[in-house]
Amino acid sequence: MxxxxxxxxxxxxxxxxxxxxxxxxxxxxxxxxxxEAIAAFEIEKFALLILDIxxxxxxxxxxxxxxxxKDEHVPIMMLTSHGxxxxxxxxxxLGADDYVTKPFGILELMAxxxxxxxxxxxxxxxxxxxxxxxxxxxxxxxxxKKKASIREQRLDLTPKEFDLLLLLxxxxxxxxxxxxxxxxxxxxxxxxxxxxxxxxxxxxxxxxETNLHDPQYILTSWGTGYRFSE
Amino acid sequence: MxxxxxxxxxxxxxxxxxxxxxxxxxxxxxxxxxxEAIAAFEIEKFALLILDIxxxxxxxxxxxxxxxxKDEHVPIMMLTSHGxxxxxxxxxxLGADDYVTKPFGILELMAxxxxxxxxxxxxxxxxxxxxxxxxxxxxxxxxxKKKASIREQRLDLTPKEFDLLLLLxxxxxxxxxxxxxxxxxxxxxxxxxxxxxxxxxxxxxxxxETNLHDPQYILTSWGTGYRFSE
DNA sequence: ACTCCTTTTTGCAAGATTTTAAAATTAATG
DNA sequence: CATTAATTTTAAAATCTTGCAAAAAGGAGT
Numbered sequence: 001m002x003x004x005x006x007x008x009x010x011x012x013x014x015x016x017x018x019x020x021x022x023x024x025x026x027x028x029x030x031x032x033x034x035x036e037a038i039a040a041f042e043i044e045k046f047a048l049l050i051l052d053i054x055x056x057x058x059x060x061x062x063x064x065x066x067x068x069x070k071d072e073h074v075p076i077m078m079l080t081s082h083g084x085x086x087x088x089x090x091x092x093x094l095g096a097d098d099y100v101t102k103p104f105g106i107l108e109l110m111a112x113x114x115x116x117x118x119x120x121x122x123x124x125x126x127x128x129x130x131x132x133x134x135x136x137x138x139x140x141x142x143x144x145k146k147k148a149s150i151r152e153q154r155l156d157l158t159p160k161e162f163d164l165l166l167l168l169x170x171x172x173x174x175x176x177x178x179x180x181x182x183x184x185x186x187x188x189x190x191x192x193x194x195x196x197x198x199x200x201x202x203x204x205x206x207x208x209e210t211n212l213h214d215p216q217y218i219l220t221s222w223g224t225g226y227r228f229s230e
Numbered sequence: 231m232x233x234x235x236x237x238x239x240x241x242x243x244x245x246x247x248x249x250x251x252x253x254x255x256x257x258x259x260x261x262x263x264x265x266e267a268i269a270a271f272e273i274e275k276f277a278l279l280i281l282d283i284x285x286x287x288x289x290x291x292x293x294x295x296x297x298x299x300k301d302e303h304v305p306i307m308m309l310t311s312h313g314x315x316x317x318x319x320x321x322x323x324l325g326a327d328d329y330v331t332k333p334f335g336i337l338e339l340m341a342x343x344x345x346x347x348x349x350x351x352x353x354x355x356x357x358x359x360x361x362x363x364x365x366x367x368x369x370x371x372x373x374x375k376k377k378a379s380i381r382e383q384r385l386d387l388t389p390k391e392f393d394l395l396l397l398l399x400x401x402x403x404x405x406x407x408x409x410x411x412x413x414x415x416x417x418x419x420x421x422x423x424x425x426x427x428x429x430x431x432x433x434x435x436x437x438x439e440t441n442l443h444d445p446q447y448i449l450t451s452w453g454t455g456y457r458f459s460e
Numbered sequence: 461a462c463t464c465c466t467t468t469t470t471g472c473a474a475g476a477t478t479t480t481a482a483a484a485t486t487a488a489t490g
Numbered sequence: 491c492a493t494t495a496a497t498t499t500t501a502a503a504a505t506c507t508t509g510c511a512a513a514a515a516g517g518a519g520t
Contacts, residue, residue: 072262072286073262075241097241115245144404145401145403145404145405145457146404146405146451146454146455147403147404147405147457154403154460156452158452158453158506158507158508159452159453159454159507160507160508161507162454192509192510193509193510193511195509195510195511196508196509196510198467198468198469199469199508199509199510200508200509201467201468202467202468202469202470203507203508205468206469212468212469220466220467220468222466222467222517222518223465223466223467223517223518388495388496388497389496390496390497391496422497422498422499423498423499425498425499425500426497426498426499428478428479428480429497429498429499430497430498431479432478432479432480432481433497435479442479442480450477450478450479452477452478452505452506452507453476453477453478453506453507
């Protein structure tokens, strides 16, 4: 069973999650309010529920409570705009299993969603290869150890640099626009500019590339974005 | 036979144990209540049972009693939130083999689980090298003797300091977040702050490093956590 | 070669994170 | 029960990262 139910009124977030869940071959059904969600939940079975807290009409916590009363086990993840600790505690008390605050990096959200989905199902697909190293030329990225090295030498990367490199390198040859990168790493609701990406790419290259005028790892797709060599 | 059955309703603990048992190549099957557990026990064989005492429906002690009646030998470990001595005594009378109170350090729990598993099976895999010393540069850690020395000189470490050093040094190069360290050494339900880790790292360094501004053993992964040199 | 547009480079201030030191709390011991 | 040791919390100083902007350099098309 691979159906996920999302209750969210922001179309931008809906679009993004739909994109990512479907790319991982999950079906994402979306509702914009609580009544719709509860109705959907009555007819169909879902492997995971994702509820926005701030919604018109019934809010996320209320939905959570109602659904938890009907189904003790289904994994529930809450989304919220404010990083309010009280919301978090309250949600978890109401029976939510995880809690993500906006702006969230889509990759982080997906990772946590997968953890919940995994828990619910016995047949471990474990599709994502979070566990194996990525190697290209003299570069090795070990996500498990949070470590990257080039020519046997450990790279001293900041968290953002590491994430950026990991994302690009996980999909060699795919060009990511600055917008996409911001969305995936900085989060959907990130208010900043795309310069930021440029800066980070630059700093990464300084640490990785031997010759900045002829990069071997992080390549520019002119007018489009960046890609990892393949 | 390497199957372990966990009966636990807290998803956080479930997640953590699953992670650790699977990393040690055990299969961990999880149930959230007693009926499910007993049903599973009827069909499959397990090398170890871990029961939370406080559960919705049938509690851990009741499950223990029922299962012990069906199988005299299977090792059973109890988990409980309150360090109540009476619970402990009662559990052991009901046939449990070990008893761990929350918050528990995951490493301690794993060690005790392994001890029980070992008892049950004669063919000792002994996968983990708990018994050999760890040596790096001038530092020697002897887990068996709970002793560490640097430059032939015994270090006077407190228990927490020793555990922290041992954990980091058993996986050189891997960056552990403060959260991970808390979870593994202090326990899942530890209510404190991550500063605590910082403090212990600091005191460890004072005892181990020659130059605090250029540590050779315990390194900082900026924005991420700490790691042992490799 | 010229112009327009994009990318690279550089520097900096604001904000985070880590270090350090010391105080407060808790646990262990006689 | 008092002392001592161990652990946790707090707070400030030091350090590093990040986001942004502006200048310099690099393509693309004419």
